[in-house]
Amino acid sequence: MIKLLIADDETLVCVGLQSMLKWEQYNIEIVGTAHNGGQAEDMIDTLRPDIVITDIKMPVKSGLEVADSVRKKYGRIPLFIILTSYEEFEYARAAVEVQAADYLVKLELTPQSLSDSIVKVIAILEDYRSMETHPSLEYRSNLHAQRDKFFIRLFNNLFENRNQFTLHKEDLSIDLSEPAYTVCICRITEPDSVPPSGDKLVAFCSSTLQMAKSTLLTDRPCFVTGLDLRNFAITIPVPTTDANVWVPDIAKLLNHMALILRNYFNVTIMGSVGYAVEDPYLIRDSYLAARQMLPHAAQQNEFVFFTRNDTAGQETALFDFSAMRSEMRRAFEEIDIRALHDIITKMIETFEGRPDALVPAIDAACSVLFMATSMLAEGEEMIEQIFENEPEGYRGIYQMHAMEDIITWLIRFRDGCCENLSSRKQSYKAQVVSNVQDYIKRNLDVKLTLNHVADVFNFSPNYLSHLFSKVAKINFVEYITETKITAAKEMMQRGEGRIYEISQKLGYDSAFYFSKVFKKVEGISPREFLQRIESEISNGRS
Numbered sequence: 001m002i003k004l005l006i007a008d009d010e011t012l013v014c015v016g017l018q019s020m021l022k023w024e025q026y027n028i029e030i031v032g033t034a035h036n037g038g039q040a041e042d043m044i045d046t047l048r049p050d051i052v053i054t055d056i057k058m059p060v061k062s063g064l065e066v067a068d069s070v071r072k073k074y075g076r077i078p079l080f081i082i083l084t085s086y087e088e089f090e091y092a093r094a095a096v097e098v099q100a101a102d103y104l105v106k107l108e109l110t111p112q113s114l115s116d117s118i119v120k121v122i123a124i125l126e127d128y129r130s131m132e133t134h135p136s137l138e139y140r141s142n143l144h145a146q147r148d149k150f151f152i153r154l155f156n157n158l159f160e161n162r163n164q165f166t167l168h169k170e171d172l173s174i175d176l177s178e179p180a181y182t183v184c185i186c187r188i189t190e191p192d193s194v195p196p197s198g199d200k201l202v203a204f205c206s207s208t209l210q211m212a213k214s215t216l217l218t219d220r221p222c223f224v225t226g227l228d229l230r231n232f233a234i235t236i237p238v239p240t241t242d243a244n245v246w247v248p249d250i251a252k253l254l255n256h257m258a259l260i261l262r263n264y265f266n267v268t269i270m271g272s273v274g275y276a277v278e279d280p281y282l283i284r285d286s287y288l289a290a291r292q293m294l295p296h297a298a299q300q301n302e303f304v305f306f307t308r309n310d311t312a313g314q315e316t317a318l319f320d321f322s323a324m325r326s327e328m329r330r331a332f333e334e335i336d337i338r339a340l341h342d343i344i345t346k347m348i349e350t351f352e353g354r355p356d357a358l359v360p361a362i363d364a365a366c367s368v369l370f371m372a373t374s375m376l377a378e379g380e381e382m383i384e385q386i387f388e389n390e391p392e393g394y395r396g397i398y399q400m401h402a403m404e405d406i407i408t409w410l411i412r413f414r415d416g417c418c419e420n421l422s423s424r425k426q427s428y429k430a431q432v433v434s435n436v437q438d439y440i441k442r443n444l445d446v447k448l449t450l451n452h453v454a455d456v457f458n459f460s461p462n463y464l465s466h467l468f469s470k471v472a473k474i475n476f477v478e479y480i481t482e483t484k485i486t487a488a489k490e491m492m493q494r495g496e497g498r499i500y501e502i503s504q505k506l507g508y509d510s511a512f513y514f515s516k517v518f519k520k521v522e523g524i525s526p527r528e529f530l531q532r533i534e535s536e537i538s539n540g541r542s
Helices: 011-020 037-047 063-074 086-098 111-133 135-141 143-155 162-171 199-219 243-265 280-300 322-333 337-351 355-375 379-386 393-399 403-442 450-456 461-472 476-494 499-505 511-522 526-541
Strands: 002-007 028-034 051-055 079-084 102-105 180-189 223-226 231-238 268-273 303-305
Touching: 002 011, 002 037, 011 028, 011 111, 028 037, 037 051, 037 063, 051 063, 051 111, 063 079, 079 111, 102 111, 111 199, 143 162, 143 223, 143 231, 143 280, 143 355, 162 280, 162 450, 180 199, 180 243, 180 280, 199 223, 199 231, 199 243, 231 243, 231 280, 243 268, 243 303, 268 280, 280 303, 280 355, 322 337, 322 355, 322 461, 337 355, 337 403, 355 379, 355 393, 355 403, 379 393, 379 403, 393 403, 403 450, 403 461, 403 476, 450 461, 450 476, 461 476, 476 499, 476 511, 476 526, 499 511, 499 526, 511 526
Parallel strands: 002 028, 002 051, 051 079, 079 102, 268 303
Antiparallel strands: 180 231, 180 268, 223 231
């Protein structure tokens, strides 16, 4: 059972929360109620709850002080849901520093809103527990981050082909089956009370994005993707490509989200919305249309919608990164430092002296950035190190408003990457192979092919095969076979099913084929292996 502690100095609130839901339906046990902050912290130390619902203001210690103290002692669990009133918005914003999982306004509290919050927090809790119990499952338990990367890759046209797009979509269980989709790019303007850089800004923007997601998903299914600290994209399903049908509804959705965020965090949210597309593979077209309209949204400080009559940004064609993509991909794959330097230099020369090409320059820089963070082992950590002295790190690229700043960013990116890769060339290749091996071990229930895994890691099949054999000293197919047979032997030793059941768990088409492969590797059939185990057990008993 999940353990829940309720803390509020008003007895009626505690009683109301206990009776508002049938907690057993959520596999939750209420282990106690506290009526001041000191008592709440003592009970957390003793009872070790998984979730704490706490009022923001209480005697002895506030809910925020309790959360801050407990976070320092125990880390990310328990998760806190903070209760606020309308008058406490300024105080509530301090909750971003203690990384509260959710916030609820008392006067708006209903069984449905409480249920939505609990479901959301349970999902976060399960993610944390999965990562702590099974570190090797981090790829799967951190699906939100992987899905963000999927959409960033889609926005920047970085899928090699439609098949690769479909593979990633299915691998991440992303449902894009609605009739049409539009993309909205939103920008967060933080209040003056938040520093322009540093941990407080990161916490503030992260909490704003989290609440934006919660608000939007309460209204309708959609995909919210963080682009940088202050910018995020929303991929929204719509019933048709006819803007006359869906624009009023989407405008209402976005304005409601902006109002909620303004009330909670005193932020201004504005943005631009692209046109609707029927083919999910072409969602990038809607994203680019929204990018063209973003300067207009910034000027008007509201949400604006692209129309077919808009010509803003169309005089200058967006930079066609696809022409360089294959060269850039090969350079990252093979850690070809000279080629990488030459390609980025060519990109810089294309944009120098072109202040009218600011948007395409930012898009091109972001495409290169995403390739580095997704293709290089520990790529994001490396890029963070290169820009560690910048107020917003490498994410500052979206905030630049002058071509000179973009050029400076690209030069720093180019020189930093080349310097780091020069010293780590061999270790990067070893890390890539290690990541591939981990992926294989996590997906033994799937019939893995070289093309499938190469697509997942954004490598060409030939290069991945060559690299794997060189570093692992075994070819790709042999490694998968040996890993699956090792897993099969462990399953049989633990008694985890019959032979045909084990073959199904390991992704084999039939028990016959599994037995054939097993015998080729081990020299005996699975049945003979089981008989050997049974014999050893019998001899041990006698």
